[in-house]
Amino acid sequence: MQNQLIHSPANCAANGQATGLIFAVHKERYEVLTETGTISAKLKPGIYHYESVEEFPVAGDFVWVTKVEDGEAQIVKTLPRTNEFSRRDPGEGKQTLAANFDYAFILTSANHDFNVKRIERFLALIRKCDATPIVLLTKSDLVTNSNLFVATLKYAVGDAEVIPISIIDGTGLSELAPYLTEGKTSLLIGSSGVGKSSLINYLMGQDVMAVSEIRDDDSKGRHTTTHRQLFVLPTGGLVIDMPGVRSVGLWDAEDGVSETFTEIEELLGTCRFSDCHHKAEPGCAIQTAISDGALPKERWDSYRALMAEAAYAIDKTAAQKERTTISKTNAKAKRKIKQAGGFRR
Numbered sequence: 001m002q003n004q005l006i007h008s009p010a011n012c013a014a015n016g017q018a019t020g021l022i023f024a025v026h027k028e029r030y031e032v033l034t035e036t037g038t039i040s041a042k043l044k045p046g047i048y049h050y051e052s053v054e055e056f057p058v059a060g061d062f063v064w065v066t067k068v069e070d071g072e073a074q075i076v077k078t079l080p081r082t083n084e085f086s087r088r089d090p091g092e093g094k095q096t097l098a099a100n101f102d103y104a105f106i107l108t109s110a111n112h113d114f115n116v117k118r119i120e121r122f123l124a125l126i127r128k129c130d131a132t133p134i135v136l137l138t139k140s141d142l143v144t145n146s147n148l149f150v151a152t153l154k155y156a157v158g159d160a161e162v163i164p165i166s167i168i169d170g171t172g173l174s175e176l177a178p179y180l181t182e183g184k185t186s187l188l189i190g191s192s193g194v195g196k197s198s199l200i201n202y203l204m205g206q207d208v209m210a211v212s213e214i215r216d217d218d219s220k221g222r223h224t225t226t227h228r229q230l231f232v233l234p235t236g237g238l239v240i241d242m243p244g245v246r247s248v249g250l251w252d253a254e255d256g257v258s259e260t261f262t263e264i265e266e267l268l269g270t271c272r273f274s275d276c277h278h279k280a281e282p283g284c285a286i287q288t289a290i291s292d293g294a295l296p297k298e299r300w301d302s303y304r305a306l307m308a309e310a311a312y313a314i315d316k317t318a319a320q321k322e323r324t325t326i327s328k329t330n331a332k333a334k335r336k337i338k339q340a341g342g343f344r345r
Contacts, residue, residue, distance in 0.1 A: 018065050020039070020041070021033045021034075021061070022059050022063060023230050024228070028043075029072075030043075041065050043075050044075060044076050047076055055081075059240045060100040062079040063078050083099065084096045085129060087125065102131060104189060105187065105188050105199075106119060106133055107136045107189070107199070108135065108194060109139045109193075111143075113191055116153070119135060119157065123256070124260045134179065136172075136199075137163070140164035140171050140172070156299075158263075163175050167195065167198045173202065177235075180239070181236065183237075184238070185237070186239050188239060228240065257306045263295065264295070267286055267295070268286070
């Protein structure tokens with residue numbers, strides 16, 4: 001872990017400050033991993049609140065913290081990220097959930113919770129992060145023929161690897177090793193009860209997470225992870241676990257959608273008319289592919305829905321950037337006034 005920090009972008013901390021890696025995120029408190037151990041820290045109000053535009057840290061972030069003297073340390077800066085996993089929150093803004101990861105394990109179980117459309121959403125968000133997605137079909141021991149699930153996934157995920165795994169009989173677990181090496185960080189995402197906690201316990205070689213099975217009546221699980229947390233594996237790799245995610249509103253993910261539906265992107269632009277709306281126009285490549293059975297209509301419907309949502313999110317992004325610019329301008333003006341001694345009559 002010391003090597004992780006030494007080679008992080010945070011190796012230039014100012015005097016009186018230390019480099020840290022966000023280990024766990026609670027409501028108002030952060031666990032920060034430093035070269036001397038794990039410390040508890042809070043955000044410095046003057047930097048992260050009061051109209052500040054500093055990015056709130058998330059699991060996987062490198063930060064600067066004040067040295068611990070009396071009481072808790074304070075986080076004073078969030079360092080630039082290589083990437084971030086973000087979604088549109090219920091308030092129509094951006095919600096960042098994790099940062100600085102190389103791989104993303106997208107978990108879906110071989111039961112009634114199996115949902116291709118949800119996987120497509122996860123893929124769109126991950127691909128726009130320039131991270132490598134790996135789809136894990138968990139609890140493969142529960143079905144007699146997991147190949148049917150795998151075939152469905154492989155069509156939906158394109159060139160992303162699909163690995164059926166089982167903690168019970170060990171299926172596929174050895175195939176995860178190349179992604180869990182020292183210096184690499186992986187993100188675990190999926191619905192509640194899909195098997196993230198069981199997988200982490202296996203990777204850690206001990207029970208560090210409570211396990212909750214999916215209910216038999218509706219195939220829905222309970223949240224066993226209550227906060228976002230980072231684990232240091234015995235291999236030296238890092239894993240970021242998040243509470244079960246069912247709602248994944250797209251945020252700035254138009255390119256990710258395109259990469260998830262490459263077969264549709266290849267058809268677009270090959271219609272007879274350049275302004276084809278892909279409905280009833282003669283010579284429409286999309287409608288021809290659907291009629292011929294080469295393109296499932298459900299796949300086309302998913303593409304259109306996600307692209308429309310991504311476009312909506314782009315408009316929201318532009319609006320948020322405008323608000324951020326105004327906020328920065330106001331904050332800068334207030335600092336200058338304060339430095340000048342405040343308002344004078």
